[in-house]
Amino acid sequence: MLKDITIGQYFPGDSVIHRMDPRFKIVCTLLLIVTLFAGNSLWTLVIGGVFVLLVQILSRIPGKLLWKSLRPILPILLFTAVLNLLFVGDDEVLWEWQFIKLTMGGLQMSVFMIVRIILLIVGSSLLTYTTSPILLTDAIESLMSPLKGIKFPVHEMAMMMSIALRFIPTLIEETDKIMSAQKARGATLDSGKVMERIRALIPILVPLFVSAFRRAEELATAMECRCYRGGEGRTRLRQLKAGARDYIGFAVSFLFMAGAVTVNILSK
Amino acid sequence: MAEMIEAQHLVYRYPPEIGADGKPGAPNPPTLRDVSLTIRKGSFTAVLGHNGSGKSTFAKHINAILLPEEGTMRVDGMDTADESCLFAIRQKAGMVFQNPDNQIVATIVEEDVAFAPENLGVEPKEIRRRVDEALKAVGMYEYRNHAPSQLSGGQKQRVAIAGVIAMQPDCIVLDEPTAMLDPKGRQEVMETIRRLNREQGITIVLITHYMEEAAEADRVVVIDSGEVVMDDTPPKVFSQVEKMKALGLDVPQVTELAWELNQAGFAVSPEIITEEECLAALRALLSRASCAE
Ligand SMILES: Nc1ncnc2c1ncn2[C@@H]1O[C@H](COP(=O)(O)OP(=O)(O)OP(=O)(O)O)[C@@H](O)[C@H]1O
Ligand SMILES: [Mg+2]
Secondary structure, three states: OHHHOOOOOOOOOOOHHHHOOHHHHHHHHHHHHHHHHHOOOHHHHHHHHHHHHHHHHHHOOOHHHHHHHHHHHHHHHHHHHHHHHHHOOOOOEEEEEOOEEEEHHHHHHHHHHHHHHHHHHHHHHHHHHHOOHHHHHHHHHHHHHHHHHHOOOHHHHHHHHHHHHHHHHHHHHHHHHHHHHHHHOOOOOOOOOHHHHHHHHHHHHHHHHHHHHHHHHHHHHHHHHOOOOOOOOOOOOOOOOOOHHHHHHHHHHHHHHHHHHHHHHHOO | OOEEEEEEEEEEOOOOOEOOOOOEOOOOOOOEEEEEEEEEOOOEEEEEOOOOOOHHHHHHHHOOOOOOOEEEEEEOOEEOOOHHHHHHHHHHEEEEOOOHHHOOOOOOHHHHHHHHHHHOOOOHHHHHHHHHHHHHHOOOHHHOOOOHHHOOHHHHHHHHHHHHHOOOOOEEEEEOOOOOOOHHHHHHHHHHHHHHHHHHOOEEEEEOOOHHHHOOOOEEEEEEOOEEEEEEOHHHHHOOHHHHHHOOOOOOHHHHHHHHHHHOOOOOOOOOOOHHHHHHHHHHHHHHHHHHO
16 A cells, blocks of 8 residues: 555656756746745736646646645645635725635635645646656756865765665565554554554554664665776766757746746836 | 675675664674675576675675675676776666565556666667667567556566666676565566566576576576585586485476485486476486396
8 A cells, every 4th residue: 555655746748857867856846936936926927827738738748647646735725725815905895704704815815825726736747747856866966066166965965865765665675564564463553543543653663663664774885896986087877968948948948937926026 | 797796795784773872882793704705697597595694785795785894796897895896886886675565666567677777878769769778678568558567476586687677787786686576476587587588698696596587697606604615507506306305406307316315325417407408307217227137
């Protein structure tokens, strides 16, 4: 049952978006996020929405998948909407009952917030859906490389991320095994009160930790045997290379965002 | 130079455990006591010994994961104690471990095979070439874009071997590479090892608990409590059935059968290690018996 979890979900494909340089994809996503948060007019959202829709169509990621990524945050969306409805207000009262006052401004604000968050989630999901985790780590390492100047361990961070990604399936499989073993000994894992359930986790987490440490030690030895000595002097099999297409893609995204910001300023 | 590995009077003891008071406890007894062993280039050596006899400890001396307390270890003429040779030694003598899951670093097969050449600072184009070549050598080229978690145990272990081959080593040390595999996986890995030895002349040191695997080597070394106690060709070692049993080791089933027959007074040489040899000997024995009637 744990096997169904996929983290850092990636859906392989061959679309323009899939093939775009991951560094540019990350920068474009950041641009989108900033624009969505900076803009406070309807037009920003419309332009942002068109942009996200365009990317979705180009990437050929089915809308169903995006809906899946949205579902877990529905409660948060609802909560935000209610908060905005209740606490943001102007003079245009729509409905009033005792101390609760719903205004046009509140309604606008809550719709605005919902659309903004949805675009945000869908935009960043499109990034992880179309980029393999390994490329994503490479891109983060490459984008953060200026930080090496201030002694920030960029290579080490990227290495840790990729090892974590590598071991997620292994550790999930192991957790499954330990859970079956404990169930075979009569442990009840999926019933009982919350405290009991938490307590039932201990006999699973302890062996998992012990084995994770043993794995870490063996992996470290194996890495040393393969001449690992940190990031210095290391080359890569796959070089990230930006081509004309990436620059064009970036330019288009930039124009979209610049448009959104301009409209935002003009509409004030 | 014809010697790949030259161990002279190796002595090693693991550092004592740090007690609860923060002070080291009593010193451990030596795990290796005076191990001397030379391994020729291009040879295929099997190392046997019961659990805890010091096989893995010896193996870790070959690529300077551990350094000897006394004695010297030379790999292709380089002393492992010489720190400036560290990466040259590790590149020359690759190491494959028991659990394939704990030695695969990357999320994609070809990325993992590229790991060692990347560390060595090899040019990207050359890395590509080496990765393809290594994956073809172990018969895993079609799986180059798979995630390691999608592979079987034997396939994972072959990827681990490819990861070592990509360093272009002269020698590969395998520490119980088949211990966690099913019979099919074991066969795949053994075939790969044999091919690398025969076709590419790579020196193989195979630590194993399977006598049938050891029987495929040119030479069998038996280690017992940190000392080399037997060192000869497989037939010569395995035919000493009583000595092997005293050391807590088995012999291949066919050798045992031949030995039992020999002990019972039949004219069968106990120096039999393969099924074919055994079959031939039994046939000869039976035809002689029918002639005598
Ligand atoms: N890290 C360690 N610290 C202390 N003692 C150790 C350590 N590793 C191994 N030993 C001890 O050294 C001895 C030899 O261990 P080694 O792993 O070399 O044996 P082995 O022949 O490889 O056994 P196996 O067949 O089980 O793999 C054992 O008695 C073991 O307890
Ligand atoms: Mg061992």
